[in-house]
Amino acid sequence: MNVFDITDLNLWYGKFQALQNINMSASEAxxxxxxxxxxxxxxxxLKTLNRMNDLVPGCRVTGSVCLSGMDIYGNLNVNDxxxxxxMVFQKPNPFPMSVYDNIAFGPRTHGVKSRYALDEAVxxxxxxxxxxxxxxxxxxxxxxxxxxxxxxxxxIARALAVKPEVLLLDEPTSALDPISxxxxxxxxxxxxxxxxxxxxxxxxxxxxxxxxQTAFFLLGEMIEYDSTEKxxxxxxxxxxxxxxxxxxx
Amino acid sequence: MRGxxxxxxxxxxxxxxxxxxxIEDAIARAARALENQDVETARGVLAGDDRIDDKEKEIExxxxxxxxGQHPVARDxxxxxxxxxxxxxxxxxxxxxxxxxxxxxxxxxxxxIPKLEPSPLMADATMRMVTxxxxxxxxxxxxxxxxxxxxxxxxxxxxxxxxxELIDLVHEDPANGEQxxxxxxxxxxxxxxxxxxxxIAEWVIFFLTGRHKDQQVF
Amino acid sequence: xxxxxxxxxxxxxITWAAALLTAxxxxxxxxxxxxxxxxxxxxxxFAPVYNSINVSLLPAxxxxxxxxxxSLSFALPLGxxxxxxxxxxxxxxNRAVRLIRLAAETLAGIPSIVYGLFGMxxxxxxxxxxxxxxxxxCTLAIMILPLLLRSGEEALLSVPDSYREGSFALGAGxxxxxxxxxxxxxxxxxxxxxxxxxxxxxxxTAALIYTAGTVAQIPPDVFxxxxxxxxxxxALSREGLHTNEGYATAVVLLLVVIGINVIAARIAGxxxxxxxxx
Numbered sequence: 001m002n003v004f005d006i007t008d009l010n011l012w013y014g015k016f017q018a019l020q021n022i023n024m025s026a027s028e029a030x031x032x033x034x035x036x037x038x039x040x041x042x043x044x045x046l047k048t049l050n051r052m053n054d055l056v057p058g059c060r061v062t063g064s065v066c067l068s069g070m071d072i073y074g075n076l077n078v079n080d081x082x083x084x085x086x087m088v089f090q091k092p093n094p095f096p097m098s099v100y101d102n103i104a105f106g107p108r109t110h111g112v113k114s115r116y117a118l119d120e121a122v123x124x125x126x127x128x129x130x131x132x133x134x135x136x137x138x139x140x141x142x143x144x145x146x147x148x149x150x151x152x153x154x155x156i157a158r159a160l161a162v163k164p165e166v167l168l169l170d171e172p173t174s175a176l177d178p179i180s181x182x183x184x185x186x187x188x189x190x191x192x193x194x195x196x197x198x199x200x201x202x203x204x205x206x207x208x209x210x211x212x213q214t215a216f217f218l219l220g221e222m223i224e225y226d227s228t229e230k231x232x233x234x235x236x237x238x239x240x241x242x243x244x245x246x247x248x249x
Numbered sequence: 250m251r252g253x254x255x256x257x258x259x260x261x262x263x264x265x266x267x268x269x270x271x272i273e274d275a276i277a278r279a280a281r282a283l284e285n286q287d288v289e290t291a292r293g294v295l296a297g298d299d300r301i302d303d304k305e306k307e308i309e310x311x312x313x314x315x316x317x318g319q320h321p322v323a324r325d326x327x328x329x330x331x332x333x334x335x336x337x338x339x340x341x342x343x344x345x346x347x348x349x350x351x352x353x354x355x356x357x358x359x360x361x362i363p364k365l366e367p368s369p370l371m372a373d374a375t376m377r378m379v380t381x382x383x384x385x386x387x388x389x390x391x392x393x394x395x396x397x398x399x400x401x402x403x404x405x406x407x408x409x410x411x412x413x414e415l416i417d418l419v420h421e422d423p424a425n426g427e428q429x430x431x432x433x434x435x436x437x438x439x440x441x442x443x444x445x446x447x448x449i450a451e452w453v454i455f456f457l458t459g460r461h462k463d464q465q466v467f
Numbered sequence: 468x469x470x471x472x473x474x475x476x477x478x479x480x481i482t483w484a485a486a487l488l489t490a491x492x493x494x495x496x497x498x499x500x501x502x503x504x505x506x507x508x509x510x511x512x513f514a515p516v517y518n519s520i521n522v523s524l525l526p527a528x529x530x531x532x533x534x535x536x537x538s539l540s541f542a543l544p545l546g547x548x549x550x551x552x553x554x555x556x557x558x559x560x561n562r563a564v565r566l567i568r569l570a571a572e573t574l575a576g577i578p579s580i581v582y583g584l585f586g587m588x589x590x591x592x593x594x595x596x597x598x599x600x601x602x603x604x605c606t607l608a609i610m611i612l613p614l615l616l617r618s619g620e621e622a623l624l625s626v627p628d629s630y631r632e633g634s635f636a637l638g639a640g641x642x643x644x645x646x647x648x649x650x651x652x653x654x655x656x657x658x659x660x661x662x663x664x665x666x667x668x669x670x671x672t673a674a675l676i677y678t679a680g681t682v683a684q685i686p687p688d689v690f691x692x693x694x695x696x697x698x699x700x701x702a703l704s705r706e707g708l709h710t711n712e713g714y715a716t717a718v719v720l721l722l723v724v725i726g727i728n729v730i731a732a733r734i735a736g737x738x739x740x741x742x743x744x745x
Contacts, residue, residue, distance in 0.1 A: 050636065057558070083638035093629035096652050105647070106637040155633070162637055205320060229467035232322040234459030244322045246251045 001028045003196040008063035018044045020220045031197045033211035040217040042200045050085040086159030090171040092151035094143035099135050102143045106162035129157035149180025169199040185210050216240045261311050268304040269383035275346035280372035282353045291350035301343035305336045331456035338445040345438045371407045371439045378446035391457045397450035404443035411436040504714035517683040522709045524716045526685045527699035535668045537604035546615030554623035555645050575613035582610050583674035598692040603679025611664040622656020655735040662731040672697045696720045
């Protein structure tokens with residue numbers, strides 16, 4: 001089953017065309033990695049999947065992006081879409097409030113009021129993000145006091161708290177040390193059983209370690225999309241080969 | 250970009266070509282020693298086997314250093330893993346050439362009973378397989394590698410022919426048995442060399458196409 | 468060994484002197500006020516009723532607090548509302564935004580006596596509120612509005628966009644994002660503006676004399692005239708009969724201002740420590 005089906009997707013920022021005729025789909029319960037040099041459109045593509053691009057003035061999209069068969073640029077409410085498609089950013093961005101309130105913000109946004117339900121959502125999300133043991137004694141303290149790696153796992157927990165179907169991650173470990181990075185990669189491998197994950201990464205090894213499928217982008221075009229092993233052992237396109245072997249440009 | 254890595258890959262390639270030359274030479278000399286009952290040449294091959302072993306060690310450590318240091322992917326990854334697999338077969342070919350020479354020494358001083366027709370043919374055919382399998386790697390020629398694999402059947406046929414002739418010899422006169430047995434072993438060694446050349450060719454195809462023994466590895 | 472050039476020594480000396488002079492001026496003023504005022508702070512100054520024999524400052528103290536609370540309750544919602552519009556809703560470079568900014572900057576530059584005259588003509592005469600707490604606080608509200616707007620806008624703009632993104636990405640709408648995430652994060656900055664505003668309210672005389680009058684009693688309601696501590700001081704020193712009590716009043720005013728600053732800093736620290744519930 002595909003969670004995302006992208007058909008003939010074009011995207012412009014004003015006059016600049018950032019994505020050209022993207023056709024791809026992402027499968028359920030898999031990790032899909034988007035790789036490519038800076039400015040190749042991979043992050044832009046990620047943002048079209050939960051319509052974060054709506055926030056960019058002058059951004060125009062044609063073609064269709066379907067989430068489980070439903071066009072997200074059609075009559076789907078954008079806030080409902082973002083509830084179903086969670087996002088984690090490059091820099092950990094916990095809100096300046098307590099750990100508990102960070103996690104509870106999402107469920108509260110979507111109408112959960114009962115204390116019991118909130119407590120449960122907070123505990124479950126933190127456990128799913130493998131950070132419960134580290135923060136269970138300091139739920140009422142500010143989330144800003146956590147380490148960078150903990151903050152990022154908190155952000156993953158926060159995204160999980162609204163029970164999304166898909167998790168989008170935009171270079172989630174680029175600001176972290178190798179140990180924190182390892183923990184997050186391990187976590188993503190655990191999570192992929194329950195969530196479809198799409199990750200933008202600059203780290204080629206990371207893509208090979210965790211992803212099932214890899215898409216290579218260059219100058220707004222998707223050059224090649226195949227199983228990760230294929231992309232990193234036997235890429236079909238010369239440009240992919242040049243990029244993954246570090247001989248690009 | 251990646252100039253240093255490319256230099257290292259070129260060095261690896263050169264080492265492989267050198268090792269290839271060493272084993273080709275070893276087989277050629279083993280065949281000559283066999284044909285002419287030339288003890289000196291046979292001893293030379295036996296002494297030269299250490300150089301082949303050293304070369305294998307050198308290439309092995311080159312490959313391992315590149316794997317750990319460069320995290321090769323795609324073509325680089327296939328090239329280095331192919332090199333690692335190839336040298337094992339190449340080293341075995343060297344060993345077998347030496348084994349043939351050892352038997353040559355045993356047989357020396359005793360004239361061959363009959364002229365065994367297919368035997369020089371076998372030496373020839375396997376030598377060609379080895380040369381061409383290494384050529385296929387150097388020239389990145391998948392068709393040539395495929396040829397090598399197919400010619401293995403010829404070698405197998407020659408081996409069976411030798412075997413039949415030797416059995417006939419023993420039937421004619423059981424006193425021929427000792428020598429027939431030695432010659433049989435030599436034929437077996439040539440046949441094994443053909444198999445190793447075949448393995449090399451298969452890895453060359455993996456290097457070039459990502460497919461090994463007609464199976465998609467990834 | 469590091470050689471220091473003469474010009475460097477000279478510049479260092481000048482900056483030292485400047486710093487010393489500034490600190491010295493402040494310390495001198497505070498010291499002078501304390502020296503002149505503290506001996507005259509007596510219990511009788513805090514009598515509930517002012518009369519010409521006992522110039523009690525208590526009514527003025529109460530009026531000051533009332534004035535500050537009233538002015539802020541008018542100006543704060545307006546100022547923060549406008550700041551939220553400018554920072555969160557208006558498109559950058561929008562013409563209306565530039566107009567609002569220009570208006571705010573102009574308002575900030577007008578001398579307080581002009582506000583006083585306007586307040587008198589509009590609130591006191593036109594609306595018929597007479598000299599009253601209400602007219603005074605409305606005038607002051609207009610006066611501190613640009614201040615609150617500027618500090619509020621800056622505080623909002625300094626909230627990292629990553630907070631907004633994080634909130635939107637969870638499916639929160641604009642309204643919830645602004646009021647639950649951005650505004651709470653901006654409160655320390657807003658409070659800094661409030662502290663400045665309170666300082667202006669406490670220190671204002673010119674605008675109040677024309678709008679709130681100088682009646683030195685605790686105002687029974689918002690339509691009654693009232694004098695703040697500053698106006699009280701002005702009145703005492705102008706009359707020249709109770710100069711010492713004037714200094715005592717100055718000490719109290721000083722304490723009030725310091726007290727407000729401390730409280731605001733405490734609140735800002737608490738919120739900066741991120742403990743409030745969403």
